[in-house]
Amino acid sequence: MKTKKEPKKKTAIVQAADKLFKQFGFKKVTVEEICETAGASKMTFYKYFANKNELIKYLWRMMFDDAWAKLDELENEGTTFQEKIQLILKMKEEATSTMGAQYIKDYFNVVPELQDFYNQILAEVMQRFFKIIRHAQEKGEVRKTIRPEFFLAVVNQLMELAKNEQLVAIYDNYTEFVLEINNFLYYGLMPAPTEENR
Amino acid sequence: MKTKKEPKKKTAIVQAADKLFKQFGFKKVTVEEICETAGASKMTFYKYFANKNELIKYLWRMMFDDAWAKLDELENEGTTFQEKIQLILKMKEEATSTMGAQYIKDYFNVVPELQDFYNQILAEVMQRFFKIIRHAQEKGEVRKTIRPEFFLAVVNQLMELAKNEQLVAIYDNYTEFVLEINNFLYYGLMPAPTEENR
DNA sequence: AGCAATGTATACGATTATTGTATAAATGCG
DNA sequence: CGCATTTATACAATAATCGTATACATTGCT
Numbered sequence: 522m523k524t525k526k527e528p529k530k531k532t533a534i535v536q537a538a539d540k541l542f543k544q545f546g547f548k549k550v551t552v553e554e555i556c557e558t559a560g561a562s563k564m565t566f567y568k569y570f571a572n573k574n575e576l577i578k579y580l581w582r583m584m585f586d587d588a589w590a591k592l593d594e595l596e597n598e599g600t601t602f603q604e605k606i607q608l609i610l611k612m613k614e615e616a617t618s619t620m621g622a623q624y625i626k627d628y629f630n631v632v633p634e635l636q637d638f639y640n641q642i643l644a645e646v647m648q649r650f651f652k653i654i655r656h657a658q659e660k661g662e663v664r665k666t667i668r669p670e671f672f673l674a675v676v677n678q679l680m681e682l683a684k685n686e687q688l689v690a691i692y693d694n695y696t697e698f699v700l701e702i703n704n705f706l707y708y709g710l711m712p713a714p715t716e717e718n719r
Numbered sequence: 720m721k722t723k724k725e726p727k728k729k730t731a732i733v734q735a736a737d738k739l740f741k742q743f744g745f746k747k748v749t750v751e752e753i754c755e756t757a758g759a760s761k762m763t764f765y766k767y768f769a770n771k772n773e774l775i776k777y778l779w780r781m782m783f784d785d786a787w788a789k790l791d792e793l794e795n796e797g798t799t800f801q802e803k804i805q806l807i808l809k810m811k812e813e814a815t816s817t818m819g820a821q822y823i824k825d826y827f828n829v830v831p832e833l834q835d836f837y838n839q840i841l842a843e844v845m846q847r848f849f850k851i852i853r854h855a856q857e858k859g860e861v862r863k864t865i866r867p868e869f870f871l872a873v874v875n876q877l878m879e880l881a882k883n884e885q886l887v888a889i890y891d892n893y894t895e896f897v898l899e900i901n902n903f904l905y906y907g908l909m910p911a912p913t914e915e916n917r
Numbered sequence: 918a919g920c921a922a923t924g925t926a927t928a929c930g931a932t933t934a935t936t937g938t939a940t941a942a943a944t945g946c947g
Numbered sequence: 948c949g950c951a952t953t954t955a956t957a958c959a960a961t962a963a964t965c966g967t968a969t970a971c972a973t974t975g976c977t
Contacts, residue, residue, distance in 0.1 A: 528923060549747045551964065562925050567966065726952070749935065765937065784972045 531569045533559040534584075539577055546576060546624025548631065578638055585621075585642050588612050592649060602662040603707045605653055606676075610699050613680060647673065676706065731757040733781075736774055744822025745775060746829065776836055782817075783840050786810050790847060800860040801810075801905045803851055806874045808897050811878060845871065874904070 537559035541550045547694055552573055556563050570576040591612075595605055620626070620639075629636040651669040658665050679702050683695075691696040729891035739748045750771055754761050768774040789810075793803050818824070818837075827834040849867040856863050877900050880886055881893075892897040 530924065545743060545747060548742060552966085553964075564926085564968095565924055568924085572966080670956085728953070750937085751935075761955055762939095762955085763936085766952085770937080 528569075529563050530559065533575070534561055534566055534569065535580065539580055542577070542580075542625065543619060543622075547573070547620060547628040548624065562579065574632055574635055577635060581639065583641060584616075584648065588646065589649070592653070596656075602653075602657040602660075603703065605657075606706055607700075607703050609650065609653075609675070610680070610703060613676070614683075614699065615679070658666040679706070726767075728757065728759040728763050732764055733774070733778065734766065737778055740775070740778075741817060741820075742824065745826040747772070748821065772830055772833055775833060779837065779840060782814075783844065786844065787847070790851070794851065794854075799836060800851075800855040800858075801901065803855075804902050804904055805897070807848065807851075807876070808874070808901060811859055811874070811895070812881075815878075877904070 534555060538550070538555045541558060543556060550573075552566055553563060555573075555576075556566050570579065591608060592605075595608060629639075651672065653667040654663060654667075654672055657663040658667070682702070683698070689695065689698050692701065732753060736748070736753045739756060741755060748771075750764055751761060753774075754764050754772075768777065789806060790803075793806060827837075848871065852861060852865075852867040852870055855861040856865070880900070881896070887893065887896050890899065
């Protein structure tokens, strides 16, 4: 148990910031507002974070670390490729919902450094993602001639379907819709039963 | 048709401001942001409004004018007292939903002048409200010994029930819940069928 | 108790954002 | 055309926000 060391107020600040950022976007939220919401004083904030941008980075790091840990588990246990895709789609949806609001994206124009930081972390996830696909190819779960980059592009493209409200409305809930995409990907990628993984 | 004279951009500014205020509260929204959202330039804004606070007042005036007009209609036509109460409850809910968010209320501490303005307009609606009750009393629709101020207090108190989520969840939708309150008020107020409106 | 870590309250100069205006020029529109 | 409306930009004045310094309080631990 190494996770017990974080001071209470630091946790409170992080949670308050996460909530406020999602509601109002990065720009509109001030350090003092975060402190008020967290029930902490401004000095406590600056004890743990150099400024608002560093707090944002800290949040992202935690978010991606969580995702990373989940991927670790999945790779070690004997989960199917299909389940891995399911998780990745869910992660992607989560990232999109937190990063999607225009009021958050606009902030990148103000602080390009954050854009870089985000892209860098994203790149790591992408590499990990490629590795999983390659591994699945070796195990014969996925057709070997498929390029990981192409597969990723297809996933991104298919997720755009989620913006089509009329389409999503066909399904009982969003999860069912994601499952449909998942199934489509899986059976579209499956090696033909008879041929030798051509 | 007297409503065609408002310049396009003024309307656009008002609508953009209304949308942004409801989403972020008064304080967080800047004049320039309103202009961007409205697709207008800052100079156009200041052509029609002295500043943000005057725009807020303008919005309220429109809102209350609308409500006023509806009350006019209701009083002239032969609508029942019950229907009037229904409308008033609906108006009250609307006003609460727009003025309810903490981020809007907090602004009153910054600009007390707005608080005064809001109270003043509210007072007018209250007077109108009292008048309707008195009129209903004269027509024998409402027990004569009831004081309008008391009735208003009861309405306010009953609307607090709406904050009880478990209670509201009993009804299929919010409208049905409001109807229940309405019915309760009506039959609680109804003059006894036999006695002479004592 | 006693020590360290954690947290508070306030005031403050420096920085940045926002306001509201002036100016000159551009866009409909009948 | 001529008039009202709108735009773009630059700008000084004002206000909000940042980040730090200081001195003091609280909590937790042994």
